[in-house]
Structure formats: structure tokens, C-alpha cells
Amino acid sequence: MCADTPDYKDTLNLPETDFPMRAGLPKREPEWLARWAEIGVYDRLREKGAEREPFILHDGPPYANGHLHIGHALNKTIKDMIVRSHQMMGHDARYVPGWDCHGLPIEWKIEEQYRKKGKNKDDVNIVDFRQECRKFAEGWVDIQREEFKRLGITGNWADPYLTMDYHAERVIAEEFMKFLMNGTLYQGSKPVMWSPVEQTALAEAEVEYHDKESFTVWVKFKVVGGADLEGAKVVIWTTTPWTMPSNKAVVYGAGISYGLYEVTGTPDECWADVGERFLLADNLAGDVFAKARLDEGMWNRVRDVTSEELAGLSLLHPLAGAEGGEGYWDQPRDFRAAEFVTDTEGTGFVHCAPSHGMEEFELYRDLGMLEEVITYNVLDDGGFRADLPFFGGKYILNRKGGEGDANKAVIDKLVEVGGLLARGKIKHSYPHSWRSKAPIIYRNTPQWFASVDRAVGDGQDAMGKSIRERALNSIDQLVKWTPQTGRNRLYSMIEARPDWVLSRQRAWGVPLTCFTKKGLLPTDEGFLLRDPEVNARIAAAFEDEGADCWYLDGAKERFLGAGYNADEWEQVYDVLDVWFDSGSTHAFVLRDREDGAADGIADVYMEGTDQHRGWFHSSLLQACGTLGRAPYRNVVTHGFTLDEKGMKMSKSLGNTIVPEEIIKQYGADILRLWVAQTDYTADQRIGPEILKGVADSYRRLRNTMRYMLGALSHFKEDERVQPADMPELERYVLHRLAELDGQVKAGYRAFDFQGVFSAVFNFCTVELSAFYFDIRKDTLYCDGDSLRARSARTVMDLLFERLTTWLAPVLVFTMEDVWLSRFPDSEGSVHLTDMPETPMAWMDEALAKKWSHVRRARRVVNAALEVQRADKVIGASLEAAPIVYVQDADMLAALKSVPFEDICITSAVSLTDNPISDQAFRLPEIEGIGVEFEKAEGAKCERCWKILPDVGTHKHAGTCQRCSEALG
CATH class of the missing domain: 3.40.50.620 (HUPs)
Structure with missing residues (x-):
């Protein structure tokens, strides 16, 4: 700037805002929570929604036992986004949080406290014991309530539902x-x-499967009857040796090929004798002999055994006649065909203890023989009844769920009486209680x-x-x-x-x-x-x-x-x-509460995929038994949360992520944004690097909102411009807003938060920050009271209304901060505001088609200038006046009808339909357009920095015509 040229900085309409670049969410979020509580946002929404159509998400109750984990945060945040978005789309979206308060985990905690004090639960009055369980649950409800509120979850926290409330009971x-x-x-x-x-007892919903190492045994049952089959042994295979004392039968498959096999030689250590004969399924005989350490050549197949022959046999339990057995196992075992027997595993014969297996139970139930085959050998604690010969007082599991002494006792006894052919161990998927994580049994x-x-x-x-x-x-x-x-x-x-x-x-x-x-x-x-x-x-x-x-x-x-x-x-x-x-919660929450559903049916149940066997399942069965139908219209399911490597989170692996730690470091909005960015319908990953990426997205979005706040600091209602009077660029942005409005609301209705956020984020970063804002900065800063500037500020206002409300269900704290930064004296909240109706008149497909040409051409120009900037030929794009070769007539007409130099942020541009020169820059993905670099001619305007031939020829020194006129 020359010494005698005025400093025009103070004449620019620069953006002004107190909205900070750094969010400071961990410190500031509690202030907004306190404000919402003070102004009663949830109650005010209910008053506002009195005449609206209700929308009810019924809360699947978490268990009142322990601090929240990342799965809780995911679950409650998705629910909150569903509720908030539907409220802001015009519903009365009520949300009553609830807790599951009864059950074994709480009972265990009290029992643990008793054991530490040397007390026995059975010596305590049951009502006193129940009161201690109630008090324990109440304490965790209070803790979890505050943890959920810290996540920004809206709801009727003052009056949640508890399954232990008297009315609920x-x-x-x-x-x-x-x-x-x-x-x-x-x-x-x-x-x-x-x-x-x-x-x-446990229901299927309370069972999960884990790998378990089990004993496995091949047991001999001596054949009674059958001519030359007399004295042969039917071999069964089981992974539950402890069920052998309860054996009442053996079954075979009517369509399976069986053979009679004889042992012709044995190794030094073997539980088979030379001459001993066995009945086995042909497909499995080789495997069975291998388990018995009998190599090929040590056995041979004698002959076929037909189903008709098998039907005429009965068997003796291997403990039959054992000294000290008191005759308990002396009666012949039932032997018959059953449909569930296969020859793909085991021996082709299945041992039946109908007291410990559902298939066997159903078989003998349908035969009317249950009284003959049911036993009561195993007590509540998994121990054999004290008077059971040989095994009384032995336990299937120890008190912590590990291997007890029952299996070993049974195996040792079978060895002693010559009833075992082979034994081993197998690792297989086995049912466990999902609460105690201990193995279970069928009893x-x-x-x-x-x-x-x-x-x-x-x-x-x-x-x-x-x-x-x-x-x-x-x-x-x-x-x-x-x-x-x-x-x-x-x-x-x-x-x-x-x-x-x-x-x-x-x-x-x-x-x-x-x-x-x-x-x-x-x-x-x-x-x-x-x-x-x-x-x-x-x-x-x-x-x-x-x-x-x-x-x-x-x-x-x-x-x-x-x-x-x-x-x-x-x-x-x-x-x-x-x-x-x-x-049953649908009855005492949806049906009975004033803030429930008039017909007792929820619009949405939303839980994790494990609840297909849990709450979705039990609610469906219960309601179908009492209401006659499902208690929900929509079921939304989320997956499990894994670490960054896709591993299940485990304290032992040290890969757990605790919501409280994320909130302390980043704030709850970053955790909520992670939820919105992920495909919750599948398993999601979270970890330090992923959260860094989420935080980066947040910063970019925050900068977009900050720019709008600054630009709107000069906006006054009386300068609002009607869309029909706006320049094409503004009308194009309104068209995109109208398109996006439909996409956002459809996404929220479909519970597609990833789709909503992706669309809004890309719009903010690609179409606003990198396109519209970039182009209109010059107008907003340098124009005076021009139609262009007033139109731009009007569009900014319309953008602000929509972006803040579209994003409020996700970034509950940040959008409140944005809202109050613009309306600091407001007694309201962005969360008391609906998403505005967007006029469909803003849609203009012809204009959008035209501007797609403009935007594609701009991409090529920007890429060409970036090459010159990287080569240090220019510092800023305003130093350029490129020649743009356009082969497409429609595109050329579009570019000539708009101020293309302003759109490219260059000082000038030349448009031509001449053949593209060999020196021109091209983008492979955009055909028919080339850009040849030229420097702008003229002097630099000291106010707008454009390089133009007319600078210095106007009233105000060192300015171009536009700036001189703006100065008056």
C-alpha cells in the first residue's frame, strides 16, 4: 500500500462473533444441562405438544446394577436422536426412561455383602432381604440417571418407570x-x-454360548437277547458323563447302517478285550476304534445288523450288578428307534437321560412313559442327591462354576466296572448363564x-x-x-x-x-x-x-x-x-401413564441385536398373551461395540472404552457424533484414533457454524430478500436446501442418522464452506448495501435455521451454543424449536442443472490454479485471469450467464469455445474443458484485492469501481 493510500480495513463488513473456535465441551456442557433443567425444557415441550400427534419410543430398561458402559451410551444416544428428531419434526415425542430392578444380579450383590459379614441369606427374613435389594437398586438408578443425563439424553427424568415401583409390581x-x-x-x-x-431355572434369553472343555466318553451297554448278539456291547458317546447315572434308555436310527464288529487284537493299554464285540454305525466305527486306540487290523466287521434285529434287543446299564449299587441300575434299559439319531457324530447310538435332555424327554412324553424314565438325581445346587449310590454328594460344577467332581467320579466308576471303551476331552460351544457366566445344565x-x-x-x-x-x-x-x-x-x-x-x-x-x-x-x-x-x-x-x-x-x-x-x-x-x-412394561408405561400411548402400542422399540432373544422377544410373547398383538410398530436394532481392531471389549484385554473418560476428554457431543457417524445397525468400532477423526469432523462443522454466526452479525430483518429477487447463486443454494430438507427428514423418520449426518456434513463442508461461503466472502465483506449482499445474508439466515435444527438431535450441546450465540437474550432453546418447513417453491431443477455445469467448470479452474500456486507462480487466486476453453455449448452458455470470475475467485476470466490448446490444464474426469493460466492485468484494489485495469481511476484512491461506490 502506498503511503498516501487510506487503510480501508475498517470499511469492510468483516464477520463478528463471540462464538469460540475451541468448544471446551467438557467444561461447558454441564452449564447447558443446568440451563435446560432451570427453564424446564422437557416440560415445555410437553405443553407445546399438547395438540400434536404423539410419537412414543418405549425405553427398554437397562439393569440397575453398575456404571454405564459404551453400549449404554450408544443405545441411549440413538434413542435420544430418535425422540428429539421426531419432536422437532412436529410430533409430541415423549420419552419415559426406565429401569429393570428385580432379578438375580442384584440378589447376588446382597448375598455377597452377607457372606462378607458372615451372614446366611436363608437366616434373614425374606421381606428384609427384598428391602435390601430394593435399596441397592434405588442407589444405582440414581447414579445411572445422572450418567445418562450427562450424555445429553432428554426425557422425563423426574418420573421414570421402575419395575419395582408398587404400581409396576x-x-x-x-x-x-x-x-x-x-x-x-x-x-x-x-x-x-x-x-x-x-x-x-433360566430362559433362553438368559443363556449365551461360550467355548468349554468337556469330558467325553464312549460307554458300553451290554446286549440282552438277540441270539448271536447276546453279550455284544452297544457303544454310546456323550460329553456329559455326569448324566450316566440318570440313563434310562438308548436309542438308534431306523435308517442308519449298523454292523457287528469284533476286536482281534489290542495294544498294551486299552479298555477293549480280544473277542469283544461291538454294535456301531458303519460310518462311525473307524473313528470309535481309533478313539479306543485300536488300529486297523485290530478289529473287523462281522456282519450287518438290521433295524429289525435291534428292535428285539434290550440293554444293561454298565453299572448293572455293580457291588454297592443297591440294584439302582439293574433293570434293563429301554432300547428303541428315534428320529433325532444320526451317524454324523458319536457312535450311531444315543444314551437317554430324559431328565437332562429335551429331545429324550419329548420322545418319552409322546410315548406316555415319562413316569418310567424321569429321575431326580440332581439337586438345585448341581449336586447328586446324598443317597445316590457311588455318586451321592458329588457336584457337577464347583461353587464358582468350574469343573466339579461328578464327572471324574462317574468316569472312574465306569473304568472300574469295565464299562468304558474310550475317553477324552472336547472343546465345544456350550450354554452359559449370561449373568454369572457359569456353565448350565439341563435338569x-x-x-x-x-x-x-x-x-x-x-x-x-x-x-x-x-x-x-x-x-x-x-x-x-x-x-x-x-x-x-x-x-x-x-x-x-x-x-x-x-x-x-x-x-x-x-x-x-x-x-x-x-x-x-x-x-x-x-x-x-x-x-x-x-x-x-x-x-x-x-x-x-x-x-x-x-x-x-x-x-x-x-x-x-x-x-x-x-x-x-x-x-x-x-x-x-x-x-x-x-x-x-x-x-410387561407396555402395560404399566404405555397403557397406564398419562405420557404413555393412548392405544398402549409404542411407535418404536430400539435395543441391541441381543434383544431379539431378550426384550423384543419377551415383550412380543407377553403382549401376544394379553393384548393379542405386538406392543410395537417399529423395531430398531443396533449392533455391538468393538475396539478399533474389531475385537470385543474386555477388561482382561484392557480395550474397554468408558463413556465417562470420553466425556472428560472430548465432551458428550463428540461421543454423540461418533454414534451419528457410524452404521449402528452393524457392529461399530471405537477407540482413540477413531475419536480423533470424529473430533476433526466436529471442528470442521463447528467452523462452518462459526462463519455463519459471524456473517449474520450484520443481518437485519428489514433487509430480507425474497427468493424470487435473489441472484442465481442464492436461488441455487435454496434449491439445494429444499432437496436436503427432504433427505434429512426422510432420514430421521427412517432412523438413518448416519445418512442424515453424512448429507448435512458434506453439504456444510463441500457446498457451503468450499463453495458458497468461499464465493460470497467477497460480496459480504466488500459490497455495500447491495442486493447480492442482502441476498447472501438472507440465505445465511435460512441456512442457520435449518442447520441448527437439523443437527440439534445429534449435537445437542453445540447447537444450543450456536443458537444462544445468535440469540443471547433468548429465554428459549434450540430444542424448543421445530425444524422449519422448507417451501417446495425453492426447488428449481432447471437452475440446478445449469449450476451443475458451473460447478464442474469451477472444479477444473480451481485445480489449474492450485498447480500454479504449488509452483509459486501465484500466491492467491485473485492474481489469475485464466482462459477457459469450453467445448459443450450448454456449459459455455451457463458460464457466460453468470459472473464466472467471481465464482472462481479470480480477478478476470476469458471464456471461449475454441479448440483446447495443448498447454491447457485438464481434469480427466471432466471432459471438454481446459484451462490456460494467465496473470490478471491491472493494479490491486486496496480494499477487495482484485487486480483490475480500472483500479486507481475512481473517487477513492487505490480502489476499483465496486469498492469506490461502496465507500460512497
């Missing part, structure tokens, strides 16, 4: 009594998944079941007569699945599932509020008391006193009333499966 009992009254409840004795460590016990195939006697047959029919029809006809694979998974589960085991042999839960008639069998008429008046007394007491009143002295007499002789009835003390508790 009443409704859970009432829902159970509906099963009692409609005929689906029954007591049965069958093998159920049993946790010896937890000493309770025959009396339990309470809800039949999924009996006709439900409630008259609601529209979706099917049985629970299974209603559930399958609901899945197909009433529910939308995100992703669709969720439908397939749950459908196959419901299609194949057995009856629901409702009872648990524990203390902390809602009891099975029913009575049975003494002296009657479960199959007898009148065994279960079905009396609406008794049910009503129970419900009323639970409402006032909670479920603890079931355990008080005199409870039986109180509830039965004067109409029954209490001595004739047994009171059931088992508690309900906690999945029945959470499966």
Missing part, C-alpha cells in the same frame, strides 16, 4: 394373572436350563410355563389363537424392522421356541401370584385357583404395599378370603422371570 402380577385366567399357564416337569451356581424340575401353542382363552383371535400364531403374524403384518434382518432373526426364534419358563427359584422379584389345590395333580381340573376376586385382592394389595405383601404372615388367608379354606391350598413362592417384568 401390581401390573406385572395382573399381567401374569391374565395368563392364569386365559389358560396358557401350566405347571410342568421337564428339563429346563438350570444354573447350579445361581440355583434357578428336570417342576416349573411354571406359559404355553405358546395353546389357544389363548381371551377371545382375541384376529392375529391367531395361540401366542405363537399371534407373534408370527405380528412380526409379518404389524411391525417394520430396521434393519430387515431383525425380522428374520426373531421370526425364526419364535417359530422354533419352546414354552416360556416363567418361574425362578429366587427371592427378589414379582411372585407368581397363584394358588394350587393340595392333593391334585397339575393336569387335574381345579389344580389352579382361577378366581377374579382373589386376583383383585392381590392387585389392590400390591398397589398399596408392593409385592412384599405376598411374603407376610397370613398372606395366604388374606388373599384367599373367607370363601376358601387356606389349608386346602398351596401358595406359590417362585418369582417371575425378569423378562416377564420387562416384557
Whole structure:
């Protein structure tokens, strides 16, 4: 600048904003939380939504036990984005958070406290014990509530639902009594998944599979009868030697090829003798002999054995006649064909202990022979009953879930009596309790079941007569699945599932509020008391006193009333499966609360993929038994959270990510942005490097918002320009806004947050920061009160309205910061604002087509100038006046109709349809356009920095015409 040229800096309309470049989220987010609480945002939204269409996301209750992990953060953040987005799209989106409060994990914690104090749970009054469980759950509800709120989760935190609230316990009992009254409840004795460590039955939803090393044995059963087969041995194979004392039968496959095999030689160490004969499936004989250390040449096949021959045999248990066995195993074992036997594994024969296997149980149930084959050898704690010969007092598992002494005792005894052919170990997938992580067993016990195939006697047959029919029809006809694979998974589960085991042999839960008639069998008429008046007394007491009143002295007499002789009835003390508790929440949350759903059906259930066997599943079964249909219209599923390498998070691996640590380092908005950027329908990865990338995206987005705030500092309402009067560039941006508005709202309605954020982020960084803002900076800074400048600020205002509200469901704290930075005196919040309606009149496809030509040409020019900048030929693009060769007539016409030099941010540009010169720069992906570099001619305007021939020839020294006129 010459010494006598004025400094024009103060004449520019430079952006002004106090919005900081650094977010400082960890420190500032709690301030916004406090502000929202102070102004009552959630309550104000409910007042605002009184006349709106409700939208209800029903919260799958987390367990009130322990601090939040990253899965909790993912889950609750997705739910929050669903709720907030639908609220801002015009719904009354209520959200009632809830907690699952009953169940074994809490009971265990109290038992642990007792053990540390040397106390025995059984010596404590059950009501006192339950009160301690309640107090423990209350403490964790309070802790988790604050942790969820810190994530920016909106909801009715002042009045959440708890499954242990008195009203909830009443409704859970009432829902159970509906099963009692409609005929689906029954007591049965069958093998159920049993946790010896937890000493309770488990439902399928409470079981997960892990690798386990098990003993495996090949056991000999001596043949009785059958001419030359007399004395031969049928060999079975099992991975549960502990079930051998409960063996009652062996079964074979009618269509399998069997042979009689004879041992002709043995090695030094072997449990087979020369001349010993075995019956085996031909496909498996070689493998069996190899396990017995018998090489080829040490055995030979004698002859075929037909199914007809097998049908005439019976077998002796290997312990038959054993000294000290007290005759317990002396009776011949049943021997028959069964459809479930194969020759792909084992020996071709299957040992049956119907008390410990469902297939065997069902076989003998259908034969009417259960009384002959059911045993009760294994007690609640997984130990053999004390009077069982040889094995009394032995345990299948130890107290921590490790290997007990039962398997070894059984194997040793089989070796002693000559009943073993081979043994080994196998690593296989085995069911474990997902709470204790200990292995489980199948054990025959009396339990309470809800039949999924009996006709439900409630008259609601529209979706099917049985629970299974209603559930399958609901899945197909009433529910939308995100992703669709969720439908397939749950459908196959419901299609194949057995009856629901409702009872648990524990203390902390809602009891099975029913009575049975003494002296009657479960199959007898009148065994279960079905009396609406008794049910009503129970419900009323639970409402006032909670479920603890079931355990008080005199409870039986109180509830039965004067109409029954209490001595004739047994009171059931088992508690309900906690999945029945959470499966019933639709009744006491959606149906009963004022902020629930008028028809008792939620718009959305949203949980992790494991809940196809959990909450989605139990809620579906429970509601189909009482409502007749699914309690939800949409089911949205998210995957699991893994570390950056795709490994499952584990404390032992040291790869866990705790939400609290992320919030302390980055702030909750960065964690929320990670959720929005990921495809939650699949498994997601998170770790330090991924979070750095998320933080970078956040900074870029924040800079876009900061630029808009600065540009809008000069905006006044009276300078607003109507779209029809705006320059083409502004009208093009409005067209893109209208397109994006539809995309954003459709994405939010489809719960596609990754799609929404990706579209908005790309728009902000590519179409705004790198295109529109870049072009219009000159106008905003240097123009006076021009139509272009007023139009640009008007568009900025329209952009601000939409971007802040579109992003508010994701970046709840940052968008509040942006909003209040523009409206510092507002008593409101961006979260009290709806996404604005975007006029479809802004759509202009012809204009968009034209500007696609402009933008493509600009890309080539920018790339050409970048080469010159890298070669130090120019420093800024305003030093250039390129020649642009355009072969396409439509593109050339488009470029000539706009100020293309301003769009390219050059001081001048020459457009020509001449053939592209050999020296011209080209981009391979954009054909028919070339750019030849030329330097701009003239002097540099001291105000706008353009290099133009007319600089210095106007009223104001050192300025171009535009700047001189702007100065007046």
C-alpha cells in the first residue's frame, strides 16, 4: 500500500462473533444441562405438544446394577436422536426412561455383602432381604440417571418407570394373572436350563454360548437277547458323563447302517478285550476304534445288523450288578428307534437321560412313559442327591462354576466296572448363564410355563389363537424392522421356541401370584385357583404395599378370603422371570401413564441385536398373551461395540472404552457424533484414533457454524430478500436446501442418522464452506448495501435455521451454543424449536442443472490454479485471469450467464469455445474443458484485492469501481 493510500480495513463488513473456535465441551456442557433443567425444557415441550400427534419410543430398561458402559451410551444416544428428531419434526415425542430392578444380579450383590459379614441369606427374613435389594437398586438408578443425563439424553427424568415401583409390581402380577385366567399357564416337569451356581431355572434369553472343555466318553451297554448278539456291547458317546447315572434308555436310527464288529487284537493299554464285540454305525466305527486306540487290523466287521434285529434287543446299564449299587441300575434299559439319531457324530447310538435332555424327554412324553424314565438325581445346587449310590454328594460344577467332581467320579466308576471303551476331552460351544457366566445344565424340575401353542382363552383371535400364531403374524403384518434382518432373526426364534419358563427359584422379584389345590395333580381340573376376586385382592394389595405383601404372615388367608379354606391350598413362592417384568412394561408405561400411548402400542422399540432373544422377544410373547398383538410398530436394532481392531471389549484385554473418560476428554457431543457417524445397525468400532477423526469432523462443522454466526452479525430483518429477487447463486443454494430438507427428514423418520449426518456434513463442508461461503466472502465483506449482499445474508439466515435444527438431535450441546450465540437474550432453546418447513417453491431443477455445469467448470479452474500456486507462480487466486476453453455449448452458455470470475475467485476470466490448446490444464474426469493460466492485468484494489485495469481511476484512491461506490 502506498503511503498516501487510506487503510480501508475498517470499511469492510468483516464477520463478528463471540462464538469460540475451541468448544471446551467438557467444561461447558454441564452449564447447558443446568440451563435446560432451570427453564424446564422437557416440560415445555410437553405443553407445546399438547395438540400434536404423539410419537412414543418405549425405553427398554437397562439393569440397575453398575456404571454405564459404551453400549449404554450408544443405545441411549440413538434413542435420544430418535425422540428429539421426531419432536422437532412436529410430533409430541415423549420419552419415559426406565429401569429393570428385580432379578438375580442384584440378589447376588446382597448375598455377597452377607457372606462378607458372615451372614446366611436363608437366616434373614425374606421381606428384609427384598428391602435390601430394593435399596441397592434405588442407589444405582440414581447414579445411572445422572450418567445418562450427562450424555445429553432428554426425557422425563423426574418420573421414570421402575419395575419395582408398587404400581409396576401390581401390573406385572395382573399381567401374569391374565395368563392364569386365559389358560396358557401350566405347571410342568421337564428339563429346563438350570444354573447350579445361581440355583434357578433360566430362559433362553438368559443363556449365551461360550467355548468349554468337556469330558467325553464312549460307554458300553451290554446286549440282552438277540441270539448271536447276546453279550455284544452297544457303544454310546456323550460329553456329559455326569448324566450316566440318570440313563434310562438308548436309542438308534431306523435308517442308519449298523454292523457287528469284533476286536482281534489290542495294544498294551486299552479298555477293549480280544473277542469283544461291538454294535456301531458303519460310518462311525473307524473313528470309535481309533478313539479306543485300536488300529486297523485290530478289529473287523462281522456282519450287518438290521433295524429289525435291534428292535428285539434290550440293554444293561454298565453299572448293572455293580457291588454297592443297591440294584439302582439293574433293570434293563429301554432300547428303541428315534428320529433325532444320526451317524454324523458319536457312535450311531444315543444314551437317554430324559431328565437332562429335551429331545429324550419329548420322545418319552409322546410315548406316555415319562413316569418310567424321569429321575431326580440332581439337586438345585448341581449336586447328586446324598443317597445316590457311588455318586451321592458329588457336584457337577464347583461353587464358582468350574469343573466339579461328578464327572471324574462317574468316569472312574465306569473304568472300574469295565464299562468304558474310550475317553477324552472336547472343546465345544456350550450354554452359559449370561449373568454369572457359569456353565448350565439341563435338569428336570417342576416349573411354571406359559404355553405358546395353546389357544389363548381371551377371545382375541384376529392375529391367531395361540401366542405363537399371534407373534408370527405380528412380526409379518404389524411391525417394520430396521434393519430387515431383525425380522428374520426373531421370526425364526419364535417359530422354533419352546414354552416360556416363567418361574425362578429366587427371592427378589414379582411372585407368581397363584394358588394350587393340595392333593391334585397339575393336569387335574381345579389344580389352579382361577378366581377374579382373589386376583383383585392381590392387585389392590400390591398397589398399596408392593409385592412384599405376598411374603407376610397370613398372606395366604388374606388373599384367599373367607370363601376358601387356606389349608386346602398351596401358595406359590417362585418369582417371575425378569423378562416377564420387562416384557410387561407396555402395560404399566404405555397403557397406564398419562405420557404413555393412548392405544398402549409404542411407535418404536430400539435395543441391541441381543434383544431379539431378550426384550423384543419377551415383550412380543407377553403382549401376544394379553393384548393379542405386538406392543410395537417399529423395531430398531443396533449392533455391538468393538475396539478399533474389531475385537470385543474386555477388561482382561484392557480395550474397554468408558463413556465417562470420553466425556472428560472430548465432551458428550463428540461421543454423540461418533454414534451419528457410524452404521449402528452393524457392529461399530471405537477407540482413540477413531475419536480423533470424529473430533476433526466436529471442528470442521463447528467452523462452518462459526462463519455463519459471524456473517449474520450484520443481518437485519428489514433487509430480507425474497427468493424470487435473489441472484442465481442464492436461488441455487435454496434449491439445494429444499432437496436436503427432504433427505434429512426422510432420514430421521427412517432412523438413518448416519445418512442424515453424512448429507448435512458434506453439504456444510463441500457446498457451503468450499463453495458458497468461499464465493460470497467477497460480496459480504466488500459490497455495500447491495442486493447480492442482502441476498447472501438472507440465505445465511435460512441456512442457520435449518442447520441448527437439523443437527440439534445429534449435537445437542453445540447447537444450543450456536443458537444462544445468535440469540443471547433468548429465554428459549434450540430444542424448543421445530425444524422449519422448507417451501417446495425453492426447488428449481432447471437452475440446478445449469449450476451443475458451473460447478464442474469451477472444479477444473480451481485445480489449474492450485498447480500454479504449488509452483509459486501465484500466491492467491485473485492474481489469475485464466482462459477457459469450453467445448459443450450448454456449459459455455451457463458460464457466460453468470459472473464466472467471481465464482472462481479470480480477478478476470476469458471464456471461449475454441479448440483446447495443448498447454491447457485438464481434469480427466471432466471432459471438454481446459484451462490456460494467465496473470490478471491491472493494479490491486486496496480494499477487495482484485487486480483490475480500472483500479486507481475512481473517487477513492487505490480502489476499483465496486469498492469506490461502496465507500460512497
